[in-house]
Amino acid sequence: MNAIDLVLNAQQAKALGQSLATTKIDAVFASPLKRALWTGQQIEAANHHRPAFTVSPLLREQHFGVAEQQTFGTSDGNGFFRKPGRTFRFPEGETLEDVRARANEAITQFIEPALQETYGQGPDSKHLIVVAHGIFNFELLGALLSRRPEGIDLHWSYRGMTNTGWTRLEVGYSGEVLDGTPFGADTFKALSRPPPLAVETLCFDVTTHLEGVHRQQGGIGSSGFDEKQSDIRAFFGGAQND
Numbered sequence: 001m002n003a004i005d006l007v008l009n010a011q012q013a014k015a016l017g018q019s020l021a022t023t024k025i026d027a028v029f030a031s032p033l034k035r036a037l038w039t040g041q042q043i044e045a046a047n048h049h050r051p052a053f054t055v056s057p058l059l060r061e062q063h064f065g066v067a068e069q070q071t072f073g074t075s076d077g078n079g080f081f082r083k084p085g086r087t088f089r090f091p092e093g094e095t096l097e098d099v100r101a102r103a104n105e106a107i108t109q110f111i112e113p114a115l116q117e118t119y120g121q122g123p124d125s126k127h128l129i130v131v132a133h134g135i136f137n138f139e140l141l142g143a144l145l146s147r148r149p150e151g152i153d154l155h156w157s158y159r160g161m162t163n164t165g166w167t168r169l170e171v172g173y174s175g176e177v178l179d180g181t182p183f184g185a186d187t188f189k190a191l192s193r194p195p196p197l198a199v200e201t202l203c204f205d206v207t208t209h210l211e212g213v214h215r216q217q218g219g220i221g222s223s224g225f226d227e228k229q230s231d232i233r234a235f236f237g238g239a240q241n242d
Helices: 003-019 034-046 096-117 134-146 185-189 229-237
Strands: 027-030 052-055 128-131 166-173 197-206
Touching: 003 034, 027 034, 027 096, 034 052, 034 128, 096 128, 096 134, 096 166, 134 166, 134 197
Parallel strands: 027 052, 027 128
Antiparallel strands: 166 197
C-alpha cells in the first residue's frame, strides 16, 4: 500500500467517527491491530457521549502463523496456499474454529453483560460498537446468529464489508418481554437458564460517510490530512507494534 492509500484509510476512519458523533454510543471495543485500533479511536474521540473504550486481542484478525504477511498463492505456483475447511491452519497459526472460539468469548465478555444489564428494556437501551477485521467479523456474526433458537441458516453467506463500512444488528434475548415488566440484571439472574439470542440485521455495509472522501494530491504530505502526519506514517507503516 502506498502513502496515498495510507492517508485515505485515515481519512475514511475520521469520516466514520464524525458521522457517528451525535449517535448515542455506550462502548467501543476495538482490535489492537493498527487500522481497527485507529478506527475505533476515531469513533471514541469524535462521539459526544464519551463512550467507554476497550482494546482486546480477542478481536484480532485470524493469525496465519508462518504465512503472516507473506505472499499467498500466485499464478506461477509460488507463495502460501490456504486449503478449504474450518480446521486448516498454517503452522503456528489459527483455524477458523479458533477464531470462532475468540468470537464467542468476545460475546461472553463484551456483549452479554450489556444484554443482561438491560434485560427487558428496549433495543436502543445500549449501543455497542465492535471494530475488527474481515474474517473475525464473519465469525462474530456467525457466532451471534448461531445462538438464535433456529440456529444459523446453512445457506447464510457473508460477502465482506467495505473498508470502514458498518453493519448494525439488533440483539436481545429470545422471548424477552419489553412491555414494562421488571427488567435488569437481577431479573435476568432469576431465569432458570440463559435464553437463546434474538438477532436481527438492520443494515449491512453502510458507507454513506465515505461520500466526499477522496485521495489527496501530493500523497501523505498534502494539506488534505495533516493531523500528526509523522505519527500516522509510523502507525500505518508498521513502526508501532501490532
